Each structure stands twice: as structure tokens, then as C-alpha cells.
Amino acid sequence: MNFRKERIKDYYLRDTSVENIFINEYMTDAPGDYVKVYLFALMYADFDMLMSNDTIAKHLSMADEDVLKAWSYWESKGVIRKNYEKAGDKFRYQVEFINLKELVYGQKVKEKKAEGKIPSHLKEQMDNDVIRNMYSEIERIIGRLFEGKEPAEILSWITDYNATPEMVIYAYSYCVKKKNRSNHKYVAAVVKEWVNQGLKTLEQIEDYLEETDNRHYLYKRVLRALGFMRNATEEEKRIMDVWFDEMGFGIDKVLDACKKTSGISNPNINYINSILKAWSGGDKKTVKADSSGKPNQIANILKYYEELRAENETRAEARRTEVYQKIPRVKEIEEEARGIGLQISRIMLSGAGDAKNKIRDMKVKVDRLNEEKAFLMTENNFKIDYMDMVYTCPLCKDTGIQDTGERCSCFVDKLSDMQKMD
Missing domain, CATH: 1.20.58 (Methane Monooxygenase Hydroxylase; Chain G, domain 1)
Incomplete structure (x- = not known):
């Protein structure tokens, strides 16, 4: 008796096998678009179907050059091999997916042969009880046994970076719990960053993480207020750091500035920056660049707004004190x-x-x-908004700048009065 299994002809209804080694060791650090290219082409490789880079780009809504960059990336990682059709033609090649199990197995054989090349001082430290306990704790945290050169590389962080075993254990715990990352290369970058920051004790590390996490929260909070659900760019972080560190604004004041973007089609960090600069009285760049009046007139108007806000804040504080004393x-x-x-x-x-x-x-x-x-x-016969700030000009909230980014009419009037006085 013969047995036969029905073949599914529609390849969209079939499955594509992806090696766990790829997911655990290669996918975690790769750019998302490069992973898409790898998986999409892997599906067609199972059916031995022709597929050009141009077709891949159209299917994935990517630029052709990004697909080419993806193959160069995977080639550098050793997970694919380019078989060129003609010598010297770097754009025409067949992609061969390498068996990662054999790749890793081959590496292990080489590592076993090279075992005797591990420096003697590292071998001595590996026999240390503290180091052995560190290895056991790390394996417990990552939920697997070490592979290949991981133990030797982890030990090199202690010898090369002057990290402590406690710091290494804490780094693994932090990366797994907070970042969901256990790849030793990622953890190495974290350990190196901590050492470069001069952190030596777990208490110093915790204080550092609290500060950076809090600042990350502030970045996210500002971007959400502007309607963005993404991380801040390096330039946006730099600008926001100036608000918090140099201008001395708290998150509440920054969010007040963000509220002024309501009705604006394209709110951005630079617009908020101009508002906060005006509030801080330090918009010197605007003073120099302005051509509608003399620089000293603009500076005087900015100073006027600053004094106006201070007066109105003093009145609001007096009303708050009145309410607190009575209630x-x-x-x-x-x-x-x-x-x-x-x-x-x-x-x-x-x-x-x-x-x-x-x-x-x-x-x-x-x-x-x-x-x-x-x-x-x-x-107690107080209006609900009795303690709120009362602005002389509700249109610009005493900044001279309207929600559209244009000068308020009160600014124009003030400038006109000063020009008449000259």
C-alpha cells in the first residue's frame, strides 16, 4: 500500500519555515525593513520562484536601493550568499540562504578547536566562584544556557571595561525586563555605556536609569501633546533638554505651550521652542533677525511681555493665597x-x-x-477659575505670539506706539 499526501497548490496557503537562530541572534538587531526583505524572499525561495529586487521593492513599498542595502546587510552578517551571474556586475546575482544551524555548528567546532587559545588569566577567572555564580545567575535571567564565546565575552567586560559581576548581572536583568533583549552584544553596549558614565555601584546605576527614564517620559509626553506617537529625534531631544535644563521650564509649562498649537495643521518642536523662548525673555535671535522695527524696540517689547506675565502671576498667586487662607x-x-x-x-x-x-x-x-x-x-463664593492666571491679552496669553505663530495684534500695537515715540 502506498501513501500520498495532497499537495497544496496555492503557495499563499502554505507555511514558511524560519530558523529560531535567525529570530534570536540576527533579527533582534536588524532594521525592520531588512527583516521584511529577508522573510519575503525566503517565502519564494521555498518554491524556487524567480523574484527580482524590483518586484520585492514594489511588494514591500520600499525603494529599490533599500532592498539592495538589505541584501548587503544580510551578506555582511553571513546569513545569505550572493552568487554573481557575471564577474564585475555587482547588481546581478542570485541570493542563497545559508543554513544557520550548520553555520552555528561550524562555529562551535572552530571554537572548540580554538579553546586552548583563551588567555590563561581569563581561564583562571572562569574558575573563580564569584564568576561562576555570575554565569549561573545570568543563565537564570535569560532562560537558556550560554552559547559559543558568550562566557569569554562576558568576562572580557570585567577585564576590559572594569565592570563588576554585580553590574553585569544587573545589566542582563535590566535588558531582559525593561528592553526584552537578552542578546549579549546588546547587553555589552549597555554595560559599556554605564562604565563610560562613571557608574560603579548599583545605586549609581539605578539613579542614572531613573533620570534617563524620566527624561524619556518627558520627551514622549511632549510629543503626545503634539499628536505624535513616536520617539523623539536627537535634535528634538537637544531642543527639549534646553527647555528643561537651561530655561528651567517644568513639564506643566511646556504642555501649556503645546496647547497653543491647537488648530495648527503642522505642529512641531520648533514652534513650541519659539513660544518658550518668548516666555523666557531670551529670544535674542528673533530680536536680531527682525526687520520690522529697531532691535532695541523689539527687545523692549519682549521685556514688557515678561514683566506683564510676572505681574499677572503675582496677582494670581495673591488670589491663591487668599483662597488657601479661607479654605x-x-x-x-x-x-x-x-x-x-x-x-x-x-x-x-x-x-x-x-x-x-x-x-x-x-x-x-x-x-x-x-x-x-x-x-x-x-x-465660599469664589469662582471656580478664581485662582487661574488672568492674561492681559487672552489671544496670545501675554507672549506676543498667536497660535498660528504670527505676531499678535497687541504686539503690533505696542511696536507702533514705540515707533511713534521715537
Whole structure:
């Protein structure tokens, strides 16, 4: 008796086998588009079908040159081989997918043969109980046994970077829990960064991570306020660092500036930067570049707005003091709500599994506090917005700049008055 299995003729209904070695060792560090090219072509390789780079580019909505870059990348990683049709023609070639199991097995054989080449001082440290305990803890964290040269490379971080075993263990724990990355090359970059920052103890590392994570949260918060769901570019980070570190603005003030982009078709960091510069009274570049009036006139107007904001803030502070003295509970409510806001930020940074539920419950508490505050204010004959800042010009909020980025009419009037006085 013979047995036969029905063949599925439509290749879209069949499966493509991807080696776990590719997923674990190569895919994690590769650009996303390059992974798409690899997987798409791998599917067609199973059916021995002709597929040009131009066709791949059209299917994946990519530029032809990006597909070529992808193959060069995978060739440099050793996972594919280019078989050229003609010598000297670098654009015509067949892609051969290399069996990664054989590749890794071959590497292990070479490593075994070269085992005697490991420096004696490294061998001595490998026999150290502290190092052995470090290896055991790392394998527990990553959930697998070491492969190839991993133990020797990890040890080199201690000898070359002057990292401590505790630092290495903490780096693996951080990368796995926070970044979902266990590749030893990625962890090596993290360890090297910590050492370059002069971090030596776990306490210093935790303080450093808290600072960088908090700053990352601030970047994300600003971009979300502008309607962007992406990470900040290096230039955007540099600009925002100036707001927080040099201009001294808090996140609340920056978000107030972001609110001025409502109705603008293309909000951006540079627009917010111009607003915050005006608020800080340091928009010197605008003063020099402006051609509609004398530089000293523009500078005087900016100083006028700065003084105007200070006066209105002083009046608002006096109203707040009045309310706090008559209704002390209002101040308690505001401090409690502020504390809950900080807790929400920490929970968002922690990445805990139940973060959404906790944040929802905390927002309910804030809503209840705001309701209590509104009730107390009206019961004591205060308007709900009595403590808010009252602007002399509500159009530009005493900055001279409207939401569209243009000068406010009050700025034009002020400049005209100064020109008449000259």
C-alpha cells in the first residue's frame, strides 16, 4: 500500500519555515525593513520562484536601493550568499540562504578547536566562584544556557571595561525586563555605556536609569501633546533638554505651550521652542533677525511681555493665597492631586502589567478631588477659575505670539506706539 499526501497548490496557503537562530541572534538587531526583505524572499525561495529586487521593492513599498542595502546587510552578517551571474556586475546575482544551524555548528567546532587559545588569566577567572555564580545567575535571567564565546565575552567586560559581576548581572536583568533583549552584544553596549558614565555601584546605576527614564517620559509626553506617537529625534531631544535644563521650564509649562498649537495643521518642536523662548525673555535671535522695527524696540517689547506675565502671576498667586487662607482644604486637594500625578508617571515608567488599571483608578481619585475643590470654591463664593492666571491679552496669553505663530495684534500695537515715540 502506498501513501500520498495532497499537495497544496496555492503557495499563499502554505507555511514558511524560519530558523529560531535567525529570530534570536540576527533579527533582534536588524532594521525592520531588512527583516521584511529577508522573510519575503525566503517565502519564494521555498518554491524556487524567480523574484527580482524590483518586484520585492514594489511588494514591500520600499525603494529599490533599500532592498539592495538589505541584501548587503544580510551578506555582511553571513546569513545569505550572493552568487554573481557575471564577474564585475555587482547588481546581478542570485541570493542563497545559508543554513544557520550548520553555520552555528561550524562555529562551535572552530571554537572548540580554538579553546586552548583563551588567555590563561581569563581561564583562571572562569574558575573563580564569584564568576561562576555570575554565569549561573545570568543563565537564570535569560532562560537558556550560554552559547559559543558568550562566557569569554562576558568576562572580557570585567577585564576590559572594569565592570563588576554585580553590574553585569544587573545589566542582563535590566535588558531582559525593561528592553526584552537578552542578546549579549546588546547587553555589552549597555554595560559599556554605564562604565563610560562613571557608574560603579548599583545605586549609581539605578539613579542614572531613573533620570534617563524620566527624561524619556518627558520627551514622549511632549510629543503626545503634539499628536505624535513616536520617539523623539536627537535634535528634538537637544531642543527639549534646553527647555528643561537651561530655561528651567517644568513639564506643566511646556504642555501649556503645546496647547497653543491647537488648530495648527503642522505642529512641531520648533514652534513650541519659539513660544518658550518668548516666555523666557531670551529670544535674542528673533530680536536680531527682525526687520520690522529697531532691535532695541523689539527687545523692549519682549521685556514688557515678561514683566506683564510676572505681574499677572503675582496677582494670581495673591488670589491663591487668599483662597488657601479661607479654605485650607483646597491647598490639600491640589497637593494630593499633584502627588497622584507623580504616582501615575512612575507607574507609566515601571511598565507593570496592571498599570492601566492602577492609572484608571488614580484618575478617578483626581476627578473626585477636583469635584470636591469645585464644591468648596462655590460654597465660599469664589469662582471656580478664581485662582487661574488672568492674561492681559487672552489671544496670545501675554507672549506676543498667536497660535498660528504670527505676531499678535497687541504686539503690533505696542511696536507702533514705540515707533511713534521715537
